[in-house]
Amino acid sequence: MVNMKSSLDIKPLLLVPVLALLALPLIGSVDTWLTLSVAGLAMGMIIFIMASGLTLVFGLMDVLNFGHGVFIALGAFVATSVMSGMTDWTQSQELWRNVVAVGTAMALAMVAASIIGLAFERFIVRPVYGQHLKQILITMGGMIIGEEIIKVIWGPLQIALPLPEAMRGSLLWGDASLEKYRLMAVVVGLLVFALQAWTLSRTKVGLLIRAGVQDREMVESLGYKIRRLFVGVFVVGSGLAGLGGVMWGLYQQNVVPQIGAQVNVLIFIVIIMGGLGSTGGALIGALMVGLMANYTGFLFPKLALFSNIALMAAILLWRPQGVYPVANR
Amino acid sequence: MPSNVLLDLKEVHTHIGAYHILHGVNLQIPRGELTLLLGRNGAGKTTTLRTIMGLWQASQGSVHFNGHDITHMATPDIASLNIAYVPENMGIFSDLTVEENMLLAARKASHAQQMDTERLAWIYAMFPAVEKFWHHPAGKLSGGQKQMMAVARAMVEPRDLLIVDEPSKGLAPAIVQNMIEAFQTMKASGVSILLVEQNIHFAQQLGDSVAVMDNGRVIHAGSMAALSADPALQQSLLGLAL
Numbered sequence: 001m002v003n004m005k006s007s008l009d010i011k012p013l014l015l016v017p018v019l020a021l022l023a024l025p026l027i028g029s030v031d032t033w034l035t036l037s038v039a040g041l042a043m044g045m046i047i048f049i050m051a052s053g054l055t056l057v058f059g060l061m062d063v064l065n066f067g068h069g070v071f072i073a074l075g076a077f078v079a080t081s082v083m084s085g086m087t088d089w090t091q092s093q094e095l096w097r098n099v100v101a102v103g104t105a106m107a108l109a110m111v112a113a114s115i116i117g118l119a120f121e122r123f124i125v126r127p128v129y130g131q132h133l134k135q136i137l138i139t140m141g142g143m144i145i146g147e148e149i150i151k152v153i154w155g156p157l158q159i160a161l162p163l164p165e166a167m168r169g170s171l172l173w174g175d176a177s178l179e180k181y182r183l184m185a186v187v188v189g190l191l192v193f194a195l196q197a198w199t200l201s202r203t204k205v206g207l208l209i210r211a212g213v214q215d216r217e218m219v220e221s222l223g224y225k226i227r228r229l230f231v232g233v234f235v236v237g238s239g240l241a242g243l244g245g246v247m248w249g250l251y252q253q254n255v256v257p258q259i260g261a262q263v264n265v266l267i268f269i270v271i272i273m274g275g276l277g278s279t280g281g282a283l284i285g286a287l288m289v290g291l292m293a294n295y296t297g298f299l300f301p302k303l304a305l306f307s308n309i310a311l312m313a314a315i316l317l318w319r320p321q322g323v324y325p326v327a328n329r
Numbered sequence: 330m331p332s333n334v335l336l337d338l339k340e341v342h343t344h345i346g347a348y349h350i351l352h353g354v355n356l357q358i359p360r361g362e363l364t365l366l367l368g369r370n371g372a373g374k375t376t377t378l379r380t381i382m383g384l385w386q387a388s389q390g391s392v393h394f395n396g397h398d399i400t401h402m403a404t405p406d407i408a409s410l411n412i413a414y415v416p417e418n419m420g421i422f423s424d425l426t427v428e429e430n431m432l433l434a435a436r437k438a439s440h441a442q443q444m445d446t447e448r449l450a451w452i453y454a455m456f457p458a459v460e461k462f463w464h465h466p467a468g469k470l471s472g473g474q475k476q477m478m479a480v481a482r483a484m485v486e487p488r489d490l491l492i493v494d495e496p497s498k499g500l501a502p503a504i505v506q507n508m509i510e511a512f513q514t515m516k517a518s519g520v521s522i523l524l525v526e527q528n529i530h531f532a533q534q535l536g537d538s539v540a541v542m543d544n545g546r547v548i549h550a551g552s553m554a555a556l557s558a559d560p561a562l563q564q565s566l567l568g569l570a571l
Contacts, residue, residue, distance in 0.1 A: 204432070204439045211422045211433055218420035221382055222434050223408035326424065 012323035015315075016287045023295040031175040036294045042182035044290025045189020046251060050244030051267045051274075051282045052196060053237015059213035059277020059326055061230045063125055064132055067139035068267065069260025070146030071117055071238045075109035075245025076255040077150055080159045082108050090164040098164035102250070109246045110239040116146075117238020121231055143261065150257045158256045161249040185247055192240070196279055209233060213277040213326050266293075269308050273315045275322025284323055285315075335360040335490055335521045336381065341390035343380045350376045352545040353390065358490070363512065363522040365532045365553065367567060368542035374525040375417055377542070378494055382414050383407045395489060409436075413483035417494040417525075421475050423468025427459060430467050434482040448485065451518075455511040456481045473504035480511065490521045497528040509534050529567065533557055541566045 020037055027033045054068045082105040083090050089101035124142045128134040163181050170177040200206035208229055212219045216226045241260075248263060249255045256262075270289055274281025289308050296307040315323060336358035343351040351373050358364050366374050379385045381392055383404040392400045399407050408414065413434075422430050428441055431449075438444045453460040456477040462470055467478060476496060483491055496512075497505045505528070512535055516522055526532045532539070536553035549556075549566050556562060 207425070207429055207433055211425060211429075214422050214424055215420060217384060217404075218416070218422070219433070220404040221384070221408055221414045221416070221420065223405050223436050225403070225405045 009324065012281065012284050012319075015284055015323065016291065019288055019291055019295075023291070023299075026299055027295070029175075031177075032298070034173070034176040035178065036298055037291065038178050038182050038186070040291035040294035041287060042179075042185040042189075042290070043251065043293060044287035045186050045193075046244055046247045047263070047266055047270055047289060048189055048283050048286035049192050049247065050241050050263065051270045051286055052192070052279050053233065053240045054267060055271040055274060055277055055279060055282045056209060056213065056233050057230070057237050058271065060209065060216065060226070060233055061129065062132070063129070063230075064135045065125065065139045066136055066264065067120065067124065067141075067143035067146065068237075068241055069262075069264040070120075070143045070150075071113040071241035071260070072245035072248065072263060073147060073150055073255075073257060073260035074116055075113050075242030076161065076249035076259050077154045077159070077245075077257075078109040078112045078242070079105040079246040079249055080154065080161050080255055083161065083164075090162075093165055095166040098166045101164055102167070102246075106243050106246050109242040111242075113242025113245070114235045114239035117235045117241075118231070120238070121234045125234070143264075147257045147261070154257070156257060158254050160253065161255050162253055163250055167250075181250060185251065188247065192243075193279075193283055200279065205229070205232075266308065269312045273312050273322055275319075275324040275326055277326040278322065278324040281322050281324035288315075333360050334358065335395060336523070337391075337393045338377070338381070339391045339393075341377070341380060341387045341392060343376055343385050344388045345376070345385060350545055351380065351387075354380075354542070354545070354547055356540055356547050356550070358521060358523050359538060360521055361516075361519060362537040363516050363524065363535050365536035365539045366523065366525045366542060367527075367529070367532060367539060369568075370527075372542040373545040374542055375494055376545075378414070378416075378492055378523075378525060381407075381492065382412070411487075411489040413488040413491045415479045415483050415491075415493040415496070417498070419475050419479040421467045421470075421479060423466065425467055426464055427467050427470070427478055428463050430478060430482050431459070431485050434485045437486065444485065448487075452481045452484060455514055456507075473500050476500060476504070476508070477511075480508070484515060484520070488520055490523065491515065492523045494525045495527060496524060497526065497531045505531055 024030070024033050027036065050072055054065060057063050057065055083101055086101040086104065089097045092098060120142060124138055125135070128138055167181045167184065170179045171183070200210055208219060208224055212226050212229060219226050245259065248259065266289055270285040271282055273285035273288070274283070288311060292307050292311050293304060297304045319325065334357045338354050338356040341351055341354040342349070354373070354377055356377065366377065368374050376385065380387050383399065383402055387400055390400070391398060394410055394412065397410060399410065422433070432438060432441050432444065435444045458474045458477050459481045462474060467475065470478060480493060480496060483493070496508055500508065509531060512522060524535070533553065539551060539553045539556050540547045541549040
């Protein structure tokens with residue numbers, strides 16, 4: 001056997017450090033740059049968690065799910081209920097008690113989002129396989145209905161989702177202020193990415209997902225039921241959106257029924273920039289979006305929203321199918 | 330169904346959208362033989378294979394495989410009856426390595442280490458490129474290497490029927506000869522083979538039986554030897570003499 005030739009395209013991997021380094025002279029202060037960078041990476045990791053399932057759903061079955069935001073909102077609202085019922089744990093000064101409270105909220109949010117995701121796939125997405133226009137309309141309709149149901153259950157007003165005691169505040173590194181929660185969000189995001197990367201690269205299910213993203217007809221011709229695989233990916237993707245909803249809610253420290261719709265735009269920017277169906281591309285896209293939002297929010301606040309759309313346009317001019325286009329698509 | 334017939338298509342019609350492609354195909358694939366499906370472009374050969382695999386559903390008629398009615402079965406269920414299929418575009422997963430492509434086809438194996446090593450050695454002997462480029466991304470292989478890998482992948486576990494759509498298409502003569510020898514080895518192992526082929530000299534060296542299609546119908550079925558020995562029949566069916 002000959003040695004393996006590297007198939008890894010490293011150029012996209014350089015985008016995140018290049019973007020960060022380009023921002024440094026504009027910001028001027030290294031401490032401020034570090035603070036903004038950690039905030040951007042945390043935001044990017046949370047967006048990645050929310051987006052990674054959606055990109056695989058599109059890659060596997062060509063399904064444009066504009067209702068993904070409802071799972072995010074559901075996760076965030078489940079967290080408000082769980083954490084308000086665990087105030088002894090969230091107000092404790094002991095980190096482990098805080099972690100148990102947040103962990104419980106995350107687990108229940110994922111379970112709730114997964115169950116609703118299963119129903120969403122069965123009753124909303126399945127009847128419109130292969131029909132993109134109908135998918136867009138019906139999934140957006142599903143999200144609107146979901147938001148209304150959330151308003152019925154939790155009310156239409158903003159609900160506070162404060163950080164647990166030990167997760168508040170910052171660590172000082174020189175004059176740079178690194179918020180504890182943002183550092184934790186980076187760690188959780190890396191763990192989710194590592195688990196996904198391991199599953200996709202080291203397990204047969206992961207192999208089937210990667211193959212299905214490229215050529216689902218051939219996967220079926222090899223004897224595998226891709227519909228079952230797709231339902232599994234949809235449910236896991238919904239659960240991850242629920243997890244992302246908890247983290248996004250804690251990041252903003254409040255929750256509104258439109259939280260999912262608000263972040264949906266960023267998620268679609270991320271999966272388009274990354275290459276539809278590519279989780280590695282989604283990670284790079286999410287980190288760039290997070291960094292860009294924080295840098296421009298500091299440097300040119302009025303351009304914050306426009307900056308990510310401009311970033312996407314620039315990436316697509318360079319690589320029209322995203323940074324990691326999936327073969328055979 | 331006669332016991333020596335493995336695959337039996339009776340009066341199969343297939344529509345793709347508004348187009349009526351197959352107009353009552355009758356085709357029998359004998360067990361343990363290599364059958365060639367010949368015909369000009371657009372005759373309906375690929376549609377016949379896709380209909381057998383359930384990738385396009387027959388609108389009329391029946392398809393029986395090994396005693397099972399597979400006419401309206403889903404593709405994964407048909408494949409699970411031990412039918413391997415190599416489409417015209419080879420169906421290679423370009424982003425995966427050769428090893429990963431092979432592992433996908435090995436339905437009983439969860440990891441590469443669980444693949445049948447004796448079977449792999451048999452495959453390597455037929456297709457040395459598969460072993461040589463085992464850890465390479467399949468998308469980086471040459472056209473001939475991809476075709477070898479596609480056929481090798483189809484045979485990574487024992488199958489009752491191997492269906493290949495145009496295995497010699499675009500291949501260099503040396504690779505075509507390698508393919509011919511590989512199909513002869515596979516046939517000797519007992520697998521039944523159905524090949525769609527346009528390269529008539531490739532077909533002549535391999536086929537036990539032959540079916541010729543035109544306008545969505547089988548217009549001739551018989552032995553390859555009989556067709557080879559009858560220039561007038563060749564001329565009338567294929568527009569050329571072998």
